Amino acid sequence: MENSASSEAFVRFEGVQKSYDGKLLVVKDLNIDIPRGEFLTMLGPSGSGKTTSLMMLAGFETATKGNIYLNGQTINNVAPHKRGIGMVFQNYALFPHMTVAENLAFPLQVRNMGKSDIEERVKRALDMVELGTFGDRRPAQLSGGQQQRVAVARALVFEPELILMDEPLGALDKNLREQMQYEIKHIHEQLGVTVVYVTHDQSEALTMSNRIAVFNDGVIQQLAPPTELYEKPTNSFVAQFIGENNKLSGTLKSTQGGLCTVRLPTGEEVTALDINTVGLNKESTLSLRPERVFLEPVEGQCDNVFNGKVEEVIYLGDHKRVRMNVCGHNDFIVKVPNSTDNKGLEVGGITPIGWSSNDCRALDPA
Amino acid sequence: MMTNTVEAEGQLTPEEQKRLTADMHRSLRRKKFRALFLVAPLLIFIMVTFVAPIISMLYRSVDNPQVLEYMPNTSAALADWDGQEIPDEATFAALVKDLAEGRKNHTIGKAATRLNYERSKMRSLITGTARKAGRLKPPYKDKVIKIKAGWADIDTWKIIKRESKSLTASYYIAAFDMETTPDGEIKMLPEKERVYFKMLWRTVWMSVLITLLTLLLGYPVSYLLASLPMRTANTLMILVLLPFWTSLLVRTSSWIALLQGQGVINDILVWFGLVNDDNRLSMIYNATGTVITMTHILLPFMILPLYSVMKTIPPSYMRAARSLGATPFTAFFRVYLPQSVPGISAGAILVFILAIGYYITPALVGGQTGQFIGNMIAYHMQGSLNWGLAAALGVILLVLVMGIYALYSRIVGNNNQMTLR
Structure with missing residues (x-):
């Protein structure tokens, strides 16, 4: 986990637990330090505790145990409206009976700001999200993307230092979602606010975040920057959840200098990085990215070479996805860049494949 | 560029548009028939049991056949009468003929009752004369006047002439606490005799009060129901709906048991010494009783629309x-x-419209001061048998409700549009 000094943490979860029914922990012992200005994403499947954690930070749920600090102060007993945290909701929660400008003015009015001051800030916020002329419209008259922008502007207009976003792009179609990802990222960079973002969409998390906390089963599985998370997953859940992954299960036979040997049920032995194994002769899951597998490897290029039988070839334009039967697994995926020389991929054909032991990670049994 | 082309292509000539409209109608015709076929049974049922009675009620409030039908000769004889002095012998002959025939056919009472609405003592005048009309020999004029002096009164004849038209406004005039003098002048009744307007006003303000009370009591309950988890909300909803499954009479009578002089609430208050035993509160058989009981009975009609709207927030x-x-x-x-x-607004309009036409509960717990206009209508339907007046009061109530509804849809309709726009 992160070792940043706790005094510098802007948001800090310390041993936070949450249970709704007194029997089951939805969040088990959550510890995160979020420095000022960071874009942190909580990523995980539904029911993993990520939204509950966000709601505890916003003040809509109370922690069963543990403390949440904001700017060094514990906020467990601070009412949501006194926390000064901006929030963007899943379905925007724009007030339908108010115009866009009235929606934006709302947080300023409840803070008893002057009328001219409010007008100016609303205008500035609308300009920031490029909706300068939309102030008089009602939310229902806007497209999904425009509503999204208004929601972001409303969460920012009172200049909070912390913004929470709860799957804000879930309702948008794919193109718009990608565009909005960049816009939110740019706003974050421009304003330097701290953002805590919740999503179950891994590509969204990878695109936008400084760091990603992968949640599963109420526990953070790994907290790391996107590249590290993808390149160096530390357990098989993260390896499987982020990106595409080839999973081979076997028994750990030997370890030596950071490398280890895993024997597969079909008898083959694979050399891999020893990352998170539980002990000799115990189960281990090997994780291997499809783009790190080579077809017909040159002599000496790979220290793991096996034969694969082509089961299926899917043409995806820039690359081909080849499903192969390797070492008894018939769901072994290889990504082959589309070039003129890989013609020999015919279904049923046997092709030698290989990968470097540095690209293959031996992890805990899934 | 792109949009321009599309617009140009999208433009249809008037002829093409006409053809398109015709095609559209043809393709939808089957659907329309199907829809009509599906609603036909209900439509027929409503026409027979709802629309037809309403039309008949509307008509009954102006319908005036009695004098024309049961005193046809008198009506005809009076048609050319100038109203300056007592009619001539020929008219009296017609009168005697009508009375004698009417008595024989047992129909003269209907005409007598109708005329009695316009002026009391008309009934005894007519029936009293009719009893002897069969034995009279001409000339009639003096003999008839001898039987009942009322026939020498020119106003008697003016009223008969006025009411021998097949349509009348007199029921409405009565419903507005007014009367028509024999000379045809319409004026308000003396203050003491005005009943209907007072009754209507009381019905309106008590309905408003009941609506406000149901809103006050129903809003927090609906809010709670809407914010609770589904299972708990459903359980609580049963408590809200429970009154619906209980007979209206049972609910009303249980309020009598609670509120009456020797009832539960008074007993408790006396027991605690809050109220003197000789001075028990009168909470029923008056306006208070009507308001309390109707608020309770109409509460679900407020909660349900409120809940269904709150559920969507x-x-x-x-x-x-x-x-x-x-x-x-x-x-x-x-x-x-x-x-x-x-x-x-949906709950308020529902409760208000239900309340304004309520009749059973005020009849049971309203006493003198808690009666509604509905009770008056019922009285004229069943007690005085003045159906014309009952119909006129009913129409006034109907128009009032429709007016309030129009106002409501004007205000709320616009509001909804504003939200959606």
């Missing part, structure tokens, strides 16, 4: 308001309440 709105810095109080009044307005 996502909790995230309140959360958003809180996160933007609003206190729970501000968040409620500025974000939640405005969005629950459609529920408030």
Whole structure:
């Protein structure tokens, strides 16, 4: 986990637990330090505790145990409206009976700001999200993307230092979602606010975040920057959840200098990085990215070479996805860049494949 | 460029448009027939049991056949009468003929009753004369006047002439607490005799009060129901609906048991010494009883529309308001309440319209001061048998309700549009 000094943490979860029914922990012992200005994403499947954690930070749920600090102060007993945290909701929660400008003015009015001051800030916020002329419209008259922008502007207009976003792009179609990802990222960079973002969409998390906390089963599985998370997953859940992954299960036979040997049920032995194994002769899951597998490897290029039988070839334009039967697994995926020389991929054909032991990670049994 | 082309292509010549419209109608015709076929049984049922009676009621409030039908000769004889002096012998002959025939056919009473509405003592005048009419020999004029002196009164004849038209406004005139003098002048009744307007006004303000009370009591309950988890809400909903499954009479009578002089509530108050035993509160058989009982009975009609609207207000709105810095109080009044307005207005209009036409409960617990206009209508239907007046009162009530509904849809309709726009 992160070792940043706790005094510098802007948001800090310390041993936070949450249970709704007194029997089951939805969040088990959550510890995160979020420095000022960071874009942190909580990523995980539904029911993993990520939204509950966000709601505890916003003040809509109370922690069963543990403390949440904001700017060094514990906020467990601070009412949501006194926390000064901006929030963007899943379905925007724009007030339908108010115009866009009235929606934006709302947080300023409840803070008893002057009328001219409010007008100016609303205008500035609308300009920031490029909706300068939309102030008089009602939310229902806007497209999904425009509503999204208004929601972001409303969460920012009172200049909070912390913004929470709860799957804000879930309702948008794919193109718009990608565009909005960049816009939110740019706003974050421009304003330097701290953002805590919740999503179950891994590509969204990878695109936008400084760091990603992968949640599963109420526990953070790994907290790391996107590249590290993808390149160096530390357990098989993260390896499987982020990106595409080839999973081979076997028994750990030997370890030596950071490398280890895993024997597969079909008898083959694979050399891999020893990352998170539980002990000799115990189960281990090997994780291997499809783009790190080579077809017909040159002599000496790979220290793991096996034969694969082509089961299926899917043409995806820039690359081909080849499903192969390797070492008894018939769901072994290889990504082959589309070039003129890989013609020999015919279904049923046997092709030698290989990968470097540095690209293959031996992890805990899934 | 792109849009220009599309627009140019999208433009249809008037002829093409006409053809397109015709094609559209043809393709939809089958669907329309199907729809009509499906609703036909209900439509027929409503026509027979609902629309037809209403039309008949509308007509009955102006229908005036009695004098024309049962005193045809008198009506005809009076048609050319100038109203300056007592009619001539020929008219009296016609009168005697009508009375004798009417008595024989047992129909003269209907005409007598009808004329009695216009002026009391008309009934005894006519029936008294009719009893002897069969034995009279001409000339009639003096003999008839001898039987009943009322026939020498020129006003008697003016009223008969006036009411021998097949349509009348006199029921409406009566319903507005007015009367027509024999000379045809319409004026208000003396203050003491005005009943209907007072009754109508009381019905309206008590209905408004009942509506406000149901709103006051129903809003928090609906809010609770809408914010609870589904299972708990359903259980509580049964408690709200329970009164629906109980007979109206049972509910009303149980209020009698609670509120009457020797009832539960008075007993408790006396027992605690809050009320003197000789001075028990009168909470029933008056306006208070009507308001309490009807508020209870109509409460579900407020809760259900409120609940169904509140259910559609996502909790995230309140959360958003809180996160933007609003206190729970501000968040409620500025974000939640405005969005629950459609529920408030739907519930209010429902309760108000139900209340304004209520009749059983005021009849049972209303005493003298808690009667509604509905009870008056019922009295004229069943007691005085003045159906014309009952119909006129009914029409006035109907018009009032329709007017209020029009006002409602004007205000709320516009509001809804504003939200959707």
